[in-house]
Amino acid sequence: xxxxxxxxxxxxxxxxxxxxxxxxxxxxxxxxxxxxxxxxxxxxxxxxxxxxxxxxxxxxxxxxxxxxxxxxxxxxxxxxxxxxxxxxxxxxxxxxxxxxxxxxxxxxxxxxxxxxxxxxxxxxxxxxxxxxxxxxxxxxxxxxxxxxxxxxxxxxxxxxxxxxxxxxxxxxxxxxxxxxxxxxxxxxxxxxxxxxxxxxxxxxxxxxxxxxxxxxxxxxxxxxxxxxxxxxxxxxxxxxxxxxxxxxxxxxxxxxxxxxxxxxxxxxxxxxxxxxxxxxxxxxxxxxxxxxxxxxx
Amino acid sequence: xxxxxxxxxxxxxxxxxxxxxxxxxxxxxxxxxxxxxxxxxxxxxxxxxxxxxxxxxxxxxxxxxxxxxxxxxxxxxxxxxxxxxxxxxxxxxxxxxxxxxxxxxxxxxxxxxxxxxxxxxxxxxxxxxxxxxxxxxxxxxxxxxxxxxxxxxxxxxxxxxxxxxxxxxxxxxxxxxxxxxxxxxxxxxxxxxxxxxxxxxxxxxxxxxxxxxxxxxxxxxxxxxxxxxxxxxxxxxxxxxxxxxxxxxxxxxxxxxxxxxxxxxx
Amino acid sequence: xxxxxxxxxxxxxxxxxxxxxxxxxxxxxxxxxxxxxxxxxxxxxxxxxxxxxxxxxxxxxxxxxxxxxxxxxxxxxxxxxxxxxxxxxxxxxxxxxxxxxxxxxxxxxxxxxxxxxxxxxxxxxxxxxxxxxxxxxxxxxxxxxxxxxxxxxxxxxxxxxxxxxxxxxxxxxxxxxxxxxxxxxxxxxxxxxxxxxxxxxxxxxxxxxxxxxxxxxxxxxxxxxxxxxxxxxxxxxxxxxxxxxxxxxxxxxxxxxxxxxxxxxxxxxxxxxxxxxxxxxxxxxxxxxxxxxxxxxxxx
Numbered sequence: 001x002x003x004x005x006x007x008x009x010x011x012x013x014x015x016x017x018x019x020x021x022x023x024x025x026x027x028x029x030x031x032x033x034x035x036x037x038x039x040x041x042x043x044x045x046x047x048x049x050x051x052x053x054x055x056x057x058x059x060x061x062x063x064x065x066x067x068x069x070x071x072x073x074x075x076x077x078x079x080x081x082x083x084x085x086x087x088x089x090x091x092x093x094x095x096x097x098x099x100x101x102x103x104x105x106x107x108x109x110x111x112x113x114x115x116x117x118x119x120x121x122x123x124x125x126x127x128x129x130x131x132x133x134x135x136x137x138x139x140x141x142x143x144x145x146x147x148x149x150x151x152x153x154x155x156x157x158x159x160x161x162x163x164x165x166x167x168x169x170x171x172x173x174x175x176x177x178x179x180x181x182x183x184x185x186x187x188x189x190x191x192x193x194x195x196x197x198x199x200x201x202x203x204x205x206x207x208x209x210x211x212x213x214x215x216x217x218x219x220x221x222x223x224x225x226x227x228x229x230x231x232x233x234x235x236x237x238x239x240x241x242x243x244x245x246x247x248x249x250x251x252x253x254x255x256x257x258x259x260x261x262x263x264x265x266x267x268x269x270x271x272x273x274x275x276x277x278x279x280x281x282x283x284x285x286x287x288x289x290x291x292x293x294x295x296x297x
Numbered sequence: 298x299x300x301x302x303x304x305x306x307x308x309x310x311x312x313x314x315x316x317x318x319x320x321x322x323x324x325x326x327x328x329x330x331x332x333x334x335x336x337x338x339x340x341x342x343x344x345x346x347x348x349x350x351x352x353x354x355x356x357x358x359x360x361x362x363x364x365x366x367x368x369x370x371x372x373x374x375x376x377x378x379x380x381x382x383x384x385x386x387x388x389x390x391x392x393x394x395x396x397x398x399x400x401x402x403x404x405x406x407x408x409x410x411x412x413x414x415x416x417x418x419x420x421x422x423x424x425x426x427x428x429x430x431x432x433x434x435x436x437x438x439x440x441x442x443x444x445x446x447x448x449x450x451x452x453x454x455x456x457x458x459x460x461x462x463x464x465x466x467x468x469x470x471x472x473x474x475x476x477x478x479x480x481x482x483x484x485x486x487x488x489x490x491x492x493x494x495x496x497x498x499x500x501x502x503x504x505x506x507x508x509x510x511x512x513x514x515x516x517x518x519x520x521x522x523x524x525x526x527x528x529x530x531x532x533x534x535x536x537x538x539x540x541x542x543x544x545x546x547x548x549x550x551x552x553x554x555x556x557x558x559x560x561x562x563x
Numbered sequence: 564x565x566x567x568x569x570x571x572x573x574x575x576x577x578x579x580x581x582x583x584x585x586x587x588x589x590x591x592x593x594x595x596x597x598x599x600x601x602x603x604x605x606x607x608x609x610x611x612x613x614x615x616x617x618x619x620x621x622x623x624x625x626x627x628x629x630x631x632x633x634x635x636x637x638x639x640x641x642x643x644x645x646x647x648x649x650x651x652x653x654x655x656x657x658x659x660x661x662x663x664x665x666x667x668x669x670x671x672x673x674x675x676x677x678x679x680x681x682x683x684x685x686x687x688x689x690x691x692x693x694x695x696x697x698x699x700x701x702x703x704x705x706x707x708x709x710x711x712x713x714x715x716x717x718x719x720x721x722x723x724x725x726x727x728x729x730x731x732x733x734x735x736x737x738x739x740x741x742x743x744x745x746x747x748x749x750x751x752x753x754x755x756x757x758x759x760x761x762x763x764x765x766x767x768x769x770x771x772x773x774x775x776x777x778x779x780x781x782x783x784x785x786x787x788x789x790x791x792x793x794x795x796x797x798x799x800x801x802x803x804x805x806x807x808x809x810x811x812x813x814x815x816x817x818x819x820x821x822x823x824x825x826x827x828x829x830x831x832x833x834x835x836x837x838x839x840x841x842x843x844x845x846x847x848x849x850x851x852x853x854x855x856x857x858x859x860x861x862x863x
Contacts, residue, residue, distance in 0.1 A: 008755055008758075015667050018661050018664030019665045020678075022728070025724050026688050029692065029696070032703035032708070033696070036703045084603055085603070087596050090596055091596040091597055096597075096600070106847075106851055107608070108603065108604065108607075110844065110847055111603075114607075114610070114843070115784075115786065115843060116694075116786075117787045117814045118610075118836060118840060119610075121836055126613070155603055183586065184589060185589035185592045185593065186585070206691075209691050212693070213691070213695075213696075214693070215788040220822060246698075250702070250792055251791070251792070264703070270693050270696050271692060271696050274691040274692055279684065282683075282684070365750065393754075394753065397752070400752075401751045403744075403748070405744070407745070407747070407748050409748060409749075410745070410767055410863050411862075419749070420753065423762075456862050472752070473752075476753070
């Protein structure tokens with residue numbers, strides 16, 4: 001009896017420890033990013049960060065072009081991934097027959113599992129050349145190509161989370177709408193989708209979050225020119241994202257150099273952005289769930 | 298206010314009292330199903346029935362006896378529940394061995410997702426028993442006591458979910474018997490069962506009361522009347538009336554008891 | 564709810580628009596949605612078909628088992644395959660106990676208080692951190708501070724921390740799906756909490772947990788950014804000998820040979836892509852099979 005009790009106490013303690021490990025990890029990540037990145041704040045004049053040239057060799061550390069690049073590519077990705085993703089989720093959850101659903105869901109999951117380097121690979125071998133010939137531009141490695149592929153990576157996230165949210169809407173809502181004479185189409189847009197609103201919003205935010213954080217694909221296909229995108233024409237010119245900058249230049253910097261610190265600093269910026277996006281997405285879900293519980297009880 | 302437990306009538310004075318409940322009050326964090334100042338005697342080798350409308354506190358009382366209430370959101374427990382003279386509510390109680398002494402059957406048949414045999418030996422597994430022959434004996438013994446042996450003896454290794462609802466519930470009864478408890482608590486065990494299965498369960502209980510203390514929450518007044526050696530009427534968390542079986546149904550003392558028994562509310 | 568619906572559907576409007584017109588709108592709408600779904604799904608099929616058709620010819624026994632030669636323009640990709648294998652294994656060894664343990668804690672033990680909410684926020688955060696930031700973290704902590712150097716150890720640790728949130732969320736869901744009545748029954752028979760978890764809850768949740776683990780490892784196997792600075796070697800024509808060795812890895816290899824090496828035969832590029840794709844798809848298929856078989860066999 002005593003032996004079993006001791007073993008049980010031990011296991012319970014271990015489990016509790018692993019439970020708190022997530023907090024430990026996040027803290028560690030933040031600390032180490034700070035450790036290597038905060039020197040940049042003293043080594044580089046603050047105004048340097050906010051000018052429009054990123055040319056570390058000559059001490060130009062303007063991160064605006066990088067932020068601009070990330071924004072342009074992410075927005076472009078969102079512009080086509082969000083409608084396509086939501087529409088696909090609606091199709092899978094509400095319209096498709098059972099057999100189609102059994103085929104589509106695994107396929108979307110496969111797309112979500114494709115390594116980013118593989119999409120980048122397809123990008124440089126097929127899509128970029130196609131863009132170049134089709135649109136008659138000097139190079140196919142542009143923000144647009146990046147946006148296209150990033151959208152392809154964001155769609156599976158949006159589809160699976162949104163589809164779950166739509167699935168969770170109780171059938172009674174749909175039944176009530178149909179009983180009033182609405183068509184299935186009207187029901188989807190006026191009843192089901194609004195009811196799943198917070199879940200769909202979460203899906204979109206998580207998808208965008210994934211797009212912002214993507215590295216390899218954008219590094220391979222956006223041309224890696226840190227030019228601040230001033231207008232829509234820049235969509236078809238090369239850009240550079242924050243993530244690609246870190247990945248591309250980290251291998252070439254000297255340990256402890258200013259450039260090295262600045263790259264970590266960009267990492268901190270990315271960390272904070274992802275924090276904001278994900279916390280907002282999560283709080284939407286929590287708030288909605290609480291409201292739902294109050295209504296249903 | 299601790300009430301003295303209402304005494305049993307003179308002609309039952311030689312009964313051994315298995316469980317003595319003194320001034321028990323229980324309240325949950327959300328205010329539901331509380332008990333206030335319950336005092337009750339539960340004799341050994343008899344069926345004591347706790348009946349009354351929903352929300353009266355009967356399930357709470359059962360779950361307090363085997364400390365299953367520890368899993369729920371209980372805010373306050375006052376009073377004493379003495380099993381063989383020892384207070385089960387005391388912090389020094391070995392809850393694990395208490396639950397082996399006091400078996401429970403729930404309202405919906407909950408079979409574990411295992412074979413029939415393993416459902417039964419699960420309790421022995423938990424206590425570290427490993428002897429195969431004694432396990433087989435326990436399986437047969439408890440299935441016979443629950444009147445299920447004939448129906449399942451050839452398929453002990455099939456999944457328990459393949460049984461019908463009535464069979465599953467009798468399996469749950471057998472499962473509680475395997476550990477050779479002293480007390481069996483049953484919380485509306487036949488709700489949702491067809492009349493034949495209900496009859497089989499009631500017959501088993503009548504057999505079992507010769508060796509066990511049985512506390513039963515029935516799902517109808519009629520079942521209470523059929524099975525009770527002693528009956529307690531609960532209303533809104535209070536014990537209204539308590540007496541030997543026949544009496545409370547044919548000649549209740551309290552008006553509320555009579556109203557309920559006559560079906561004027563419920 | 565009903566008031567909202569009445570307002571939006573509007574009795575007058577419904578009566579005014581003819582039924583056949585509404586039907587036509589519906590048919591168009593459905594067609595549009597199915598087009599969207601097709602646009603989403605077709606590229607996947609096309610990509611997979613394209614890579615296999617161009618890459619399978621490159622696959623040979625030599626390709627899979629030989630060391631690269633001539634600056635990786637010839638020979639095989641064995642070190643990359645072995646490296647990815649070890650990294651995936653290392654990730655599993657670290658991430659699975661931590662992730663499943665944390666999931667058990669959240670599903671079975673944790674009370675609903677501020678600490679638990681903090682844990683959940685931390686997990687959401689971890690899940691959203693960009694992979695390149697994980698790479699930076701791995702560089703800062705494991706490679707430099709703890710002085711593991713560019714090694715399988717540093718790479719596995721980095722990938723593991725990245726994979727843990729994925730495992731936690733799927734495992735917790737699988738544990739919560741197990742009906743609570745099982746736990747109550749086990750406790751009523753004298754079981755302790757850990758006995759209940761070990762004997763009833765975990766076995767029932769195992770397929771779901773396994774699926775989550777495999778999908779998490781699938782992602783870890785395909786990631787490049789976290790291993791860029793922590794383990795990946797550009798051209799290492801030998802197999803790693805210890806966990807402190809740097810190593811090649813399939814995703815990084817694909818990246819390098821498609822962007823950094825002039826004159827790389829296209830056959831080898833597609834061949835490497837095929838191997839990586841097969842590894843990733845294979846895990847996906849296994850996870851799907853486990854999931855559907857478990858659903859069929861479920862006893863509740």
